[in-house]
Amino acid sequence: MTATTSAARAEVPAPSPASVRRGGAGSGRGRLELYRWAFVVPALVYVALFFAFPVVKNAVMGFQDYTTASFYTGEAPFIGLENYRTIFANPGFWPSVAHTALFTAGSIVGQFSIGLAMALFFRRRFPLGGVLRSLLLLPWLLPVIVSTALWRSLMDQDSGALNAFLKAVGVIDTGIPWLSSPSIALTSVIIVNIWVGIPFNVALLYGGLQDIPEELYEAASIDGAGPVRSFLAITWPLLRPTVNVVVLLCVIYTLRSVDIILGLTRGGPAGSTQTLPTSSYFQSFQDFQFGLGRRRATCSSSSPSSSRCCTCGRPDAP
Amino acid sequence: MADVLGRSRRIALAVTAVTAVAALSACGGGSGPAASSDASGGSGVTSLRVADYYTDEPAFSIIGGMLDTCGQSIGVTIEREAVPSGDYLSKVLQQSSSRTLPDVQMIDAQDLPAISKSGALSPVSERGVATDTVGESVLSLGTVDGEVYGLAPTAGTIVLFVNNAMLAEAGLQAPTTWDELQSTAKALTSGDRYGIAFSTKNDGQGTYAYLPLLWSAGGSEDALDSAAAKSALQLEVDLVSSGAASQSTVQWGNSDVGDQFLTGKAAMALTSGTQMSKLDGAETPLDYSIVSVPVPQAGDTVVSPLGGETWTLPRSGDQAREAAAAELLSCIASNDTQLSLAEQRRVVPANPELDTQYLEKLPKLTEYVAAVRDGRSRTAILQDAWPATNTAIFTAIQSAVTGQATVDEALSTAAASAAAAK
Structure with missing residues (x-):
């Protein structure tokens, strides 16, 4: 070219x-x-x-009967709306839509609010602030598959460090089934996703805060504005462009996120953390129903979910 | 004139660019050319491409060594592609669509029917590969519609591991029936130690551990709402709800179950026999026994699900290469290869005639070997409908074990969704 x-x-x-x-x-x-x-x-x-x-x-x-054979023969008969009917009739579909919404909303709210609080905190100069801020990027540097393996062992019900800590502090008496109870697993997955997403939010928001001129705050303090007032009147309005970008990117990343859920729960237990991208993945690469998988992928407006996944299970039989 | 030449050169460049891009993306199915052979015609094949998913040690080296030895014996070098198991199937499909499958392809027995039905693989008889070194039960792993598409040199299955010291301490014997399994597991539970560990994970591993219970009760994977299916699932649910097994079983795969057993957090483990290599390789080897999976009533027979990988022969259209690939497969299925692989990986040779020789070296595998001989393939009945049923089964197991649904509800949902996917 x-x-x-x-x-x-x-x-x-x-x-x-x-x-x-x-x-x-x-x-x-x-x-x-x-x-x-x-x-x-x-x-x-x-x-x-x-x-x-x-x-x-x-x-x-999404309109074809696409099977493993289709890859070799190139033949995939058109079956009209059959895939759509199958998907909507599947009892797991609407729950997975709800999980996707909860997962996305919960993750964004958590990541953004904690990220913003940390960015504001690190804006003040104090000894080792720079070092701490770089350390904060660590979760981002870890491959997702590593962090999910880490969290899986931390959140183990019987021998996980998280339950051991909570027991030692006296908050709980019996271990919380973080990832093994259908009613808690989605929350746990959101917590981990928040942990993974904080560095991204801090990095971008901190950058945005650096662009706000110091003089504005000095002028505001002369006018008698307290911290809350100057946040609402100066920081927030001037940070808005950055906020828009951060939230948009986070929504996109979270909506199509497959690897965190695959690594932590594989959509379980009992489908309680199944989202549109993960069920699309399973439908395609576990059940070989590619047409259905594509239909779900289209629903979640993401490209066919990435096939990167190292935890995919097959029995470790020989 | 100069300009005309210039323009045509530009057009030529543009065309070249477009063609290059098109060539890069040529994976759209249809009739691509066969995999080009780097060797000349005739029998001048100097190397063969082989793909498998053994990326983790020690299996990576064991399989690599086996392939190199076999390659040497037939005079070719092996170009091996080891792809992580998560990416493996998509890679196989991609290569089958661009007609670039390797000469010998390893495929998990569960995925074989779906792949072979596409026509990408030759039946081994078509290539003149003898199957007499593979016993009947293991041969079923590679059989689709009565035709053998893949040979597994070894196979494994689910067995019950028991911790001898813990059993002796409680003055108990290894359980042989479901009632004994329940009472022994309860008796062995104390403090932070569970009586038993098994997988109810939401992937094939959860199903794998459930199948010997289902089949030994006389059930079948094509009748999931049968009384046998319910009693087998009820057993798993009872073990968890009585506290004899951890609620975390929903997250455990076979490897996690092996870890629980190895670290003494579980006194028994219903899991894949391959976990043995981990137990034996530990710094302080555990004193354990392998017994057969308990049956509903004394006198019932165990039917175990076979697990394993089959080595298959994709079609390439190049006769010389296909012939060399067939020779390689014969070597992979030979008695020598079976024995060496089985011993290193703690699996069972495919050939029953090797049993005596094998058990002399590893006598504690007696029950394990017997289970494989009486076992059957998970895809034998449902063929390419198995993957969807597999999903239906582990979904039901998880719903019931976590208390989301009763055993009846979970299994009738499973039966319905398995039927819908057929």
């Missing part, structure tokens, strides 16, 4: 006399059009192949 561009650039400024003589004004404009398209086409082709094609293919697969 670099070659095409530089070749074209070299020739466009100096149209050869021959071409002008041969073509005349009309076809000269036509050629200009052609040049324009020549620049656009590579990008168009790229977008069509790598963005439009998967999206359209994804939508079309």
Whole structure:
């Protein structure tokens, strides 16, 4: 592509006399059009192949009976709305919609409020503040599969460190079944996702706070504004652009998040943490019902869930 | 004239770019070319591509060593692709769609029917591979509609591990019936030690541990709302609700169950026999025995689910390579390979004729070997409908064990969703 561009650039400024003589004004404009398209086409082709094609293919697969055999034979009969009927009739569908909503809302509220509080805290200068702030990024650096394995052992009902700590402090008498009770598991998954998402929020919000001029706060304090007043009148309005970006990105990341749930609970126990992306994943790669899987993927408006997943289970039999 | 040339060169460049992009993305099915052979025609095959999902040690090296030995014996080098099991199936499907499957492909027995029905694999008889070194029960792992598509050199199953010291301390024998299992498990529960550990995880492992109970009670995976299915699930529910097994079983896979047993947090473990290699490899090896899975009533026979990986022969259209791949498979299924793999990985050789020889070395595997000989494949009845039923079963197990639904409700839901997926 670099070659095409530089070749074209070299020739466009100096149209050869021959071409002008041969073509005349009309076809000269036509050629200009052609040049324009020549620049656009590579990008168009790229977008069509790598963005439009998967999206359209994804939508079309939702109407097909797509099985493992389809990959080899290329045959996937169209079955109209059958996949849609199957999905909506599935007793697990609406709960998974509700879980997706709860998971997303809970994660965003938690990540954002804790992230903002921490960013405000680290804005004040104090010894080792910089070091602490960098340490805070650690959860972000860990591969999700590592952090979920870590949390799985922390949250173990019988021998997990979390229950041991709570018992030692005297908050609880018997271990909380963090990940093994259907009524608590979703909360636990949200807690872990909040933990994973805080560094991202802190990093961006801290950056946004750095852009607010110090003089504004000085002026406000001269006018007698307290911390609350200056937060509401200065920090929040000036941080809004950053907030918008952070929340938007977090919503996208959380909506399509598969790996955290796969790593922690695989959607269980008893489907209590199944979301649209995870059920799409299972439908495709566990039950081989790719058409159904795609339909769910379309529902959650995400691309077919990434197939990265290291905890996928098959018995560890030989 | 110069401009005309220039333009055509630009168009040519653009066309080249487009073709390159199209070539990169050529995975859209249809009729791609067969995997190109790097070797010349005739019998000049110098290397074979082999894929498997043994990415973790020690299995990675054990399988790698086996492949290299077999490669040497037939005079080819092995280009091995070990893909993590989570990514494995999508890789297989992708390669089957672009006609770039390796010459020899390992496939989990549970996934074999679905893959073989696509037509991507040759039946082994078509390539002249003898199956006489693989016993009847293990052969069923690779059989789809009466045709053998894959050979498993070894197989494993679910067995009951018991901690000898804990049993002796309580003055008890290893349980042989469900009633004994319940009472022994309760008697062995004390402090932070549970009587028994088993998997009720929401993946194939939960189903795997349930199947020997289901089948020994006379049930079948195609009748999930039968009385046998209910009694088997009720046993698991009772063990958890009586406190003899942890509520965390819903999170445990076989490996976690093995850990619980190894660290003495569980006195018995109903789990995959492969956990043995971990128990024996521990710094302070545990004093344990392997007994057969308890049956509903004394005198009932155990039927265990076989687990294992089959080695298959994808079609490539290149006769020389296909012939070499068939030779490699014959070596993988040979008696020598079976014995060496089985001993290293604590699994059972596919050939029953090797039993005496094998048990001389590892006498404590007696019950384990017997269970494999009487076992059957999980896909034998349902074939490619098995994956959906598998999901229905572990979903039911989880609902019942966590108290979300009664055993009856959970299993009638499972029967309905298994039927809907057929």
